[in-house]
Amino acid sequence: MSLPPQLRKVAPTVWELPVSYKDGMLVPARIIATEGLLAGMEAGVFEQTANVACLPGILKYAYCMPDGHWGYGFPIGGVAAMDPTSGVISPGGIGFDINCGMRLVLTTLTEEEVRPRLRQLVDLMFARIPTGVGCTGFVRCSRSEFRQVLEKGSHWCREKGYAWPEDLEMTEEGGCFGGADPDAVSDKATLRGFDQIGTLGSGNHYCEIQVARPENIFDAATARSFGITIPNQVVVMFHCGSRGFGHQVATDYLQSFLRVMTTKYGIQLPDRELACAPFRSPEGQAYFAAMKCAVNMGFANRQVILYRLREVFSQIFHRSPEELGMRMVYDVAHNTAKLERHLVDGTLREVLVHRKGATRAFGPGMAGIPACYRETGQPVIIGGSMETGSYLLAGEAGAAATFFTTAHGSGRTMSRHQAKKMVRGQKLLGEMEQRGIYVRTDSWGGLAEEAGFAYKDIDLVTAATEEAGLSRRVVKLVPMGNIKG
DNA sequence: ATGTGC
Numbered sequence A: 001m002s003l004p005p006q007l008r009k010v011a012p013t014v015w016e017l018p019v020s021y022k023d024g025m026l027v028p029a030r031i032i033a034t035e036g037l038l039a040g041m042e043a044g045v046f047e048q049t050a051n052v053a054c055l056p057g058i059l060k061y062a063y064c065m066p067d068g069h070w071g072y073g074f075p076i077g078g079v080a081a082m083d084p085t086s087g088v089i090s091p092g093g094i095g096f097d098i099n100c101g102m103r104l105v106l107t108t109l110t111e112e113e114v115r116p117r118l119r120q121l122v123d124l125m126f127a128r129i130p131t132g133v134g135c136t137g138f139v140r141c142s143r144s145e146f147r148q149v150l151e152k153g154s155h156w157c158r159e160k161g162y163a164w165p166e167d168l169e170m171t172e173e174g175g176c177f178g179g180a181d182p183d184a185v186s187d188k189a190t191l192r193g194f195d196q197i198g199t200l201g202s203g204n205h206y207c208e209i210q211v212a213r214p215e216n217i218f219d220a221a222t223a224r225s226f227g228i229t230i231p232n233q234v235v236v237m238f239h240c241g242s243r244g245f246g247h248q249v250a251t252d253y254l255q256s257f258l259r260v261m262t263t264k265y266g267i268q269l270p271d272r273e274l275a276c277a278p279f280r281s282p283e284g285q286a287y288f289a290a291m292k293c294a295v296n297m298g299f300a301n302r303q304v305i306l307y308r309l310r311e312v313f314s315q316i317f318h319r320s321p322e323e324l325g326m327r328m329v330y331d332v333a334h335n336t337a338k339l340e341r342h343l344v345d346g347t348l349r350e351v352l353v354h355r356k357g358a359t360r361a362f363g364p365g366m367a368g369i370p371a372c373y374r375e376t377g378q379p380v381i382i383g384g385s386m387e388t389g390s391y392l393l394a395g396e397a398g399a400a401a402t403f404f405t406t407a408h409g410s411g412r413t414m415s416r417h418q419a420k421k422m423v424r425g426q427k428l429l430g431e432m433e434q435r436g437i438y439v440r441t442d443s444w445g446g447l448a449e450e451a452g453f454a455y456k457d458i459d460l461v462t463a464a465t466e467e468a469g470l471s472r473r474v475v476k477l478v479p480m481g482n483i484k485g
Numbered sequence B: 001a002t003g004t005g006c
Helices: A035-039 A043-052 A111-128 A143-152 A154-159 A165-169 A187-193 A220-225 A243-260 A282-317 A397-402 A416-422 A425-434 A444-449 A458-467
Strands: A008-011 A014-017 A029-032 A062-069 A076-082 A101-110 A206-212 A233-240 A328-333 A335-344 A347-356 A379-382 A390-395 A438-441 A471-484
Touching: A014 A043, A029 A043, A035 A458, A043 A062, A043 A076, A062 A458, A101 A111, A101 A282, A101 A379, A111 A206, A111 A233, A111 A282, A111 A438, A111 A471, A143 A154, A143 A187, A143 A282, A154 A165, A154 A282, A187 A243, A220 A471, A233 A282, A233 A471, A243 A282, A282 A328, A282 A335, A328 A379, A379 A458, A390 A458, A416 A444, A425 A438, A425 A444, A438 A444, A458 A471
Parallel strands: A029 A062, A438 A471
Antiparallel strands: A008 A014, A014 A029, A062 A076, A076 A347, A101 A233, A101 A328, A206 A233, A206 A471, A335 A347, A379 A390, A390 A471
16 A cells, blocks of 8 residues: 655654645544554554644644554544633543543463463453453343443442542542533433443453463563562453444434534534544533443443452462452543643643543653653553464653553454455464463354454554654553453 | 444
8 A cells, every 4th residue: 555645754764744735634544653554554543644734723743543444434443632711522532432542450370370271260240241242241230320321430330339448549549530510411322321330332342361481571660660570460351432332422422512513613624434523512512421421431440340250260279369369450541532731832821631542651750650650651551463472561751752651462463354354253263272371251153253364463563652752662562362252 | 432324
């Protein structure tokens, strides 16, 4: 595939499309990638990042991260910071799965201890953590109780005994975005979401047993600070979001914005999928308040999954979760919009940062991250494909360039449809088992869609974020067992 | 991603 001729290299890992590239661009578009990753990007990534640069109030640049690929409106990997006074909020810049994110949990077990009981462990995980489209959880939640979940996120979990106090500290924003308003949420969204707390879902959502092997440690001091202290230490990583609830919130407000964007606010954009409303408008504020409900639902969802996970490990290894050292390293979202303070042209100001398939990566010394990570920078959890491995990174000062944002995962290289044509789920499962990875799934087609070859090389993506100064590699985590929807 | 497609 040929790159747009207007694309200019402005730094070894920064590629820029000028405002002259497309009518309506207000700022240049910047792709963060190595030459190799850039060459593999779909044409849609350049078009969509340039489209994002047309959104009213966008500051500095429209960005796409090295794992970027084609998405709804924005590319997945898209980052856009808006002036909250004159700018817009766009659901396409956050994604349908609001607060899709990653959580990483430690154990003090080693690969040698877990390997003999791996099948038993993964089987019990699969039995206790609901997976698949439309799955529901064990938490019984009335409508009024669900409002509490939406307002409080992980705090609700703590009140109900599903969280350790320290879990909240180890969650981005303490596991709760303030200002969530359940009245901004449709009944339809509530109806889809109230029974989905503590469920994994489908697609690329999974829960994985991983091992930190000594040869995969890049930064030993930071690894120690993050709790990786034992050779061949076993950890658990999982990836999921706000399920049908967040999806319905996104759908509701995309429709609402499409009705008013042009007629009421006179906004013209190159793509309907960029539907947006002025951030300060009633519609924009309602979406922001509803989006925060979905963010909090996502945090609560991952917290209840952790509660179940602790039960599962405790049952298999006959020790309490505390004795098994099942502490959280961190929980970090990659589909949100948030008001943050950033330096823009030398002035510290409040901006609305959209991150869609992009992870907040606060660097060393910054406020807003747990005190224990103040010197290292924020842990960044990057999920790879279930075959190739994942990474734990640390936020770097250089991420100031991207409003303190880095990549979120591998990024697809082919469509789900294409992947499914190339491999059968049963065959893939057999091959993975040969390589010591035990997988349980309730969808063979879904498994095939997640094959390693359908994703960019996670080693190259994380190396690119390091070269760009956004985040540094701490440890690569290799899969042992996986449950997926 | 998603009661997978109005």
